[in-house]
Amino acid sequence: MDSNMLYLLKELVKTAPTLQNGEIDAVRVLHEYLISHGVAAQIDKWDANRANVIARIGPEDDRLPTLVIGAHIDVVPASKETWNTDPFEPFEKDGFLYGRGCVDMLGGLSAFAAAMADVQASGRTLTGRVLLAATAGEETDSCGVKRFIQSCAASIKDPIGILIPEPTSLRLLRAHRGILWLKITTVGKTAHGSMPQLGINAIEKANLILDRLKTWQIPYTPHKLLGGCSMSINRIYGGTATNIVPDSCSIELDIRTLPDQSETAIIAEVRKVLSELAYTDPDFKADIAVLRACPALETKPDDPFVQRVGNATGIHETHAIGFTTDGPLFAQLNAPVLIFGPGDGARCHQPNEAIEIAQLEKAKALYINIIRALCI
Numbered sequence: 001m002d003s004n005m006l007y008l009l010k011e012l013v014k015t016a017p018t019l020q021n022g023e024i025d026a027v028r029v030l031h032e033y034l035i036s037h038g039v040a041a042q043i044d045k046w047d048a049n050r051a052n053v054i055a056r057i058g059p060e061d062d063r064l065p066t067l068v069i070g071a072h073i074d075v076v077p078a079s080k081e082t083w084n085t086d087p088f089e090p091f092e093k094d095g096f097l098y099g100r101g102c103v104d105m106l107g108g109l110s111a112f113a114a115a116m117a118d119v120q121a122s123g124r125t126l127t128g129r130v131l132l133a134a135t136a137g138e139e140t141d142s143c144g145v146k147r148f149i150q151s152c153a154a155s156i157k158d159p160i161g162i163l164i165p166e167p168t169s170l171r172l173l174r175a176h177r178g179i180l181w182l183k184i185t186t187v188g189k190t191a192h193g194s195m196p197q198l199g200i201n202a203i204e205k206a207n208l209i210l211d212r213l214k215t216w217q218i219p220y221t222p223h224k225l226l227g228g229c230s231m232s233i234n235r236i237y238g239g240t241a242t243n244i245v246p247d248s249c250s251i252e253l254d255i256r257t258l259p260d261q262s263e264t265a266i267i268a269e270v271r272k273v274l275s276e277l278a279y280t281d282p283d284f285k286a287d288i289a290v291l292r293a294c295p296a297l298e299t300k301p302d303d304p305f306v307q308r309v310g311n312a313t314g315i316h317e318t319h320a321i322g323f324t325t326d327g328p329l330f331a332q333l334n335a336p337v338l339i340f341g342p343g344d345g346a347r348c349h350q351p352n353e354a355i356e357i358a359q360l361e362k363a364k365a366l367y368i369n370i371i372r373a374l375c376i
């Protein structure tokens with residue numbers, strides 16, 4: 001029985017499911033593949049080019065124990081200039097498959113879809129359900145997973161756990177940090193550039209914040225697997241013309257949070273810094289906006305889901321990663337989350353992204369083991 005995993009992966013890469021193109025073509029490819037392998041699948045489309053695919057093997061009864069697979073179908077853009085070849089024309093070389101999204105994460109998605117196809121073709125009766133959610137927009141606003149949770153959470157009454165096939169080089173990951181992106185905007189007063197004393201310069205006020213943040217740190221207790229909470233000032237913009245005193249300047253902070261940190265508490269700490277500056281400078285005024293927030297993820301090592309997946313795969317050592325996934329959003333199903341997939345995470349979002357074909361095959365075999373151990 002040939003589930004044609006590589007064929008699926010190549011066809012998905014060719015659709016270039018970036019934010020600019022939308023996921024609809026990739027969604028059609030995946031849907032067609034699943035249906036033609038006897039897997040029940042539906043397209044959930046909410047825009048001209050945005051959609052999810054929801055697929056299932058096992059009985060239709062929604063009270064049955066359900067293993068949920070959360071995979072994103074979108075990829076980050078790729079510029080032809082930085083690649084040696086066309087990023088959306090996949091090809092095989094020296095045991096690797098090259099193409100945008102091979103690693104992050106069309107590879108893991110294809111391996112799991114192929115595993116479902118193989119189990120379905122084997123004719124074995126499942127006692128539980130496997131539900132694959134291939135969702136849109138993970139690289140930008142996670143719109144697909146939010147929609148999936150809203151529309152499908154009620155039909156998953158007994159979740160066994162959630163598996164995210166993001167690239168982990170087939171290591172079992174049970175924790176990652178969260179993200180909190182803040183925009184601080186200082187408010188000033190415009191004036192002619194030749195008479196700066198009549199205005200309030202928002203860039204100068206932003207500079208006060210930058211100075212203060214140099215020696216300031218978000219309070220945290222180090223985490224055993226994840227280490228510390230980090231903060232990086234990654235954007236600054238303000239002013240409209242060389243001869244106008246600017247009345248607005250924004251700074252964007254990329255904060256990576258730990259499982260026991262609350263976003264509200266961090267924002268309160270940042271506010272405290274701003275209040276101190278306002279106390280010493282009556283002209284200082286600043287607002288905070290949250291650009292993006294996604295909590296950290298931690299599944300306990302002794303959780304039964306970790307044990308069962310460990311037994312099914314023979315992998316008992318668990319790790320943490322630095323990057324964020326849709327895992328915390330899927331965790332709203334009130335089930336433990338594990339991240340486990342083929343491909344080297346260091347190749348994500350890079351030119352000449354490539355995945356080892358042998359690892360893809362191994363991932364598919366291990367996914368089949370997981371389905372058998374948890375749902376048969």
Ligand SMILES: [Zn+2]
Pocket residue numbers: 072104105138166
């Ligand atoms: Zn990803």
